[in-house]
Amino acid sequence: MAKILIIEDDLTTRLILKQSLYNAGHEVIIAETGESGLEKAKQLHPDLIICDWMMPVMDGLEVCRRVKNTPQLATIFFILLTGREEIDDRVKGLDSGADEFLLKPIDINELKARVRAGLRLGKLMQDLWRSNQALADLNQQLLYRNQMLELMSLTDPLTGLLNRRALQQTLPNLMQEIRRRDPVNLYRYLGVFMIDVDRFKTVNDNYGHGVGDAVLKILASRLMSGAVMKSSLYRYGGEEIACLLPLSNDNYAGEYGESMRLAIADKPFEISPTLSLNITISIGGVIWSADYLPGGTPSTSTLNYADELLNQADIALYQAKRDGRNCLRIKEFN
Known part of the structure; x- marks a missing residue:
């Protein structure tokens, strides 16, 4: 049994349609105006709509347009009931989205045949819509999974920090961003x-090693808690972590580096209750300015200088180690 909505302002035509469709075993819903018919279509989602063309206020063409422009209703088979036989009128009906026409006066056998055909086509359209929805949902899930896989490939699973691969992608791009001298970009240096x-x-x-892992987790958490906007942290390898800090001037680098050192040294790591x-x-740091990046091919020169930046930061780190550890050493890029 199908659910069929009849939208018709003429009482006699309504009765003929209702009785004929009821005798054919369908559930019949009646609306006397275009406005009420549209509301019932939204509320009840019928399998098929039969709508008179000529009605006051909202005619059948407008009802059809609104039905077909509503995603949840667009697959409902729509039969436009009309006394118009001219080609131009048929074109108008088709342009509004009508799927079929039924001429007045109504032939009962034709009515039943067109309803049967409409219900078959409507079911096919609904099945296709559901399949497309399922495919869209699947594509969305695949997109989400791919995004998650990409994120996982850039994240260190132990500390939750970004990993070395992420650093190798970010650093050259960040250098290019600073190099562009965009007036909106306040950053002229990179620590x-x-x-x-x-x-x-x-x-x-x-x-x-279990305790060692716990130390690295606490370390990452403390550094992240003290991180400022635009800074980023990366697990470079083992117990070594890299930090990138865009700067509007080079005076803040020492202050920020010292704040990271104190965040770790000032409070013991509580590994367990006992x-x-x-x-x-x-910490070793190097301050880079866009002035250090010569002309030429930006991609090549930036990649080369990115590697050299990390190398010089490592040199500064070795100096901090030689100077007794638990200290910060910063140098300018050269």
Whole structure:
């Protein structure tokens, strides 16, 4: 049994349609105006609509347009009931979205035949719509999974920080952004820091790698808690972490590097209720300006200078280690 909505302002035509469709075993819904018919279509989602063309206020063409422009109703088979036989009128009806025409006066056998055909086609359209929806949902799920896989490929699973691959992608792009001298971009310098946990091997040797992992998690959490806007942290490898910090001037780099050092050194790491460790870090930093990047091919020169930036930050880190650890050493890029 199908649910059929009849929208017709003429009482006699309504009765003929209702009785004929009821005798054919269908559930019949009646609306006497275009406005009420449209509301019932939205509320009840019939399988097929038969609508008179000539009605006051909202005629059948307008009802049809609104039905077909409503995504939830667009697949409903729409039969336009009319006394017009001219080609131009048929074209108008088709342009409004009508699927079929039924001429007045109504032939009952033709009515039943067109309804049967309309219900078959309507079911096919609805099945196709559902299939398309399922495909769209599947595509959305695949997109989400791909985004998650991409995110996972750029994230260190232990610390939750970005990983070395992410750093290698971000650093050249960030240098290019600073180099463009966009008047909206306030950043003219870039601070690159390499951070290393002091005597981390001793922690692993004395307490095991599980404790070492816990130290790295706490370390990452503290550094992230103190991070400022535009800065980014990356697990570079082992116990070494990189930090990128765009700067409007080069004076803030030392202050920020020292804040990272103190965030780790000033408070013991509570590994468990029975184990507390005093952890310190050594930090090496290099300050880069867009003035250091010569002309030529931007992509090639930027990649080369990105590698050199990391190398010089490492050199500054080794200097911090030589100077007794738990300290910050910063140099200008050269």
